[in-house]
Amino acid sequence: MHLPRLLTGLQQRLRTHQLSLRDLLADAGYANGPNYALLEAQGVTAWIPVFGHYKPEVAGFVYDQGADQYTCPAGKPLPFQKYATNQDGGWHKLYLAAYRDCQQCPLKATCIPKSQCKKIAKTIYDAAYRRAWQRQQTRRGQRLRRVRQSTVEPVFGNLIHHYGLRRMNVRGLAGAHKTMLLTSVAFNLKKLLRYRHQLHQSAVIALPRPLAAADTRFCLRSRWARKQNLPLRK
Template structure:
């Protein structure tokens, strides 16, 4: 027994983590990127442990990390360093992080996730999804105008071409005219107002070309990355995390998140049945794709969607509208609007509206007939709204807020994701993967190492049929029913006896 093992208490966090978690699998992951000749490199296991410590201690600076690890006996024991050994230089951590590819960090996250799944901490049934902006290591005040799209590339290498493409204007001519018109209106309204008028379509950051300006009501504009997160509702274990561009809508990432989670859980014979997300992930295409995959979604539609049109009744069987005067508006055509959304047009005949008393108030301008349009995915929207209006839908929205939002806040406030200290999207993803790995390791250390096997036994308190829901750590939930007195559940099921949650009793 070493001196540090005697000094550090056995119930101390890093002592317990060193005894329970084995990170030797890292050596096989990084073996292709290490050579066995020359001066010995930083031990890959020590490297990963140092990064995990940074997230455990909420440290975003490599220099501060080494300083803290040097003085902390528990961290020294976790790293395998005795009192007389010197820790690596902080620059070594930065260089090693840059050289090891993203796939290694991703596999570290998946290995720890597999550990949580095997311990029964992941139910798989319901996944909650959300996102947040994380500040990039770049200043919005140093952004530069993009080059014109017609300029030719000046470099020959593939990597240089990809980097230069990000500095060229890729927006359409119409979109650029809209931006310039919007800026001119602002300048006319407030000509003395200081500050630059910046857009992701016309400007870029020379410091970090992957960082994007994030715009959120009530929040300061800043260069950031989008932290996309998927959390299992069983024990709030993170099942997905990635760094995405912050100038894209959340809905563009939903299917990628769902497919990645399903693929990973399928290897453990776990099935995703429900997906919970906020309105930012809502779109007709996403609703349709989830239905085709056999997944029940609880995702509110965007605020622009209208369930009904005042004065008009929609008939889903004939796919047509009927106005209050009995005039038919059949389906006319499918078109794509300026924002790229596919819509269906419904149009009446000019002769039917010619003598209508409401013609002036109903038909705008010089048009001769009444035209209506709605999204191509109206049926999917209506089914989603009907699902959300039920008790199960309202309960699902409360569960989403109680599941993924606390995890998101914890990562940002307590696991070192207040700011991304490295450059580019790949570097941001490396940091996020290790932050999620540290979070899941804490979950595993708390719940996955000692799950007692017990019997859950209950008796009925009434002659009516009783429905009772039990939530366990190794399964999403179990519904049991009983008449009169009797045993509701007698199977051996592993669960955390300190965290059993009972739903209210519903009598049928």
């Protein structure tokens, strides 16, 4: 519900700098069908881990994408019947087996002991879910997951333990927004100062003064003279 608004603002800021959004790495809290479909429609690859009750496969059942139907372990088809809504108001596709097939099936006692026929409900965003799940199984998906855990998660830990965001001491969304904004500014300023300091040190180390051949021989002779306790002569 929050991703479309955040995505619009992010794309506007990127366009002002002639940049485009191609990949989006987000927390598992943004994993839902509408978000996956929105990002795919805008040409953005979603690296959002799939979690929750979604299962890419139905154990024992084979899905035929061309016919849009499942086949049970007994070889009976479960074609797509209709669209329906769940308790949360989300839309899903309903696949039903024939009543006579289930009643005469020897696997009914273990498959559907208390139902008249087998029913499979899949979200209408199942294809987008499946593609996202397949991406997170790849090597790049695993690497991006580690990147997110090492860059995003420590920020929340610092904000909670070192910047006083264990609780909000203001009322209303406007006050909470101002508190988060000021805390983020302080965190980014501290990070920027640390980055500039490291950049200055690395520049000094990366650009040493080149020594001439005579200076190099003199340095080696000086080191040998100090070891032998001899007077230094150039």
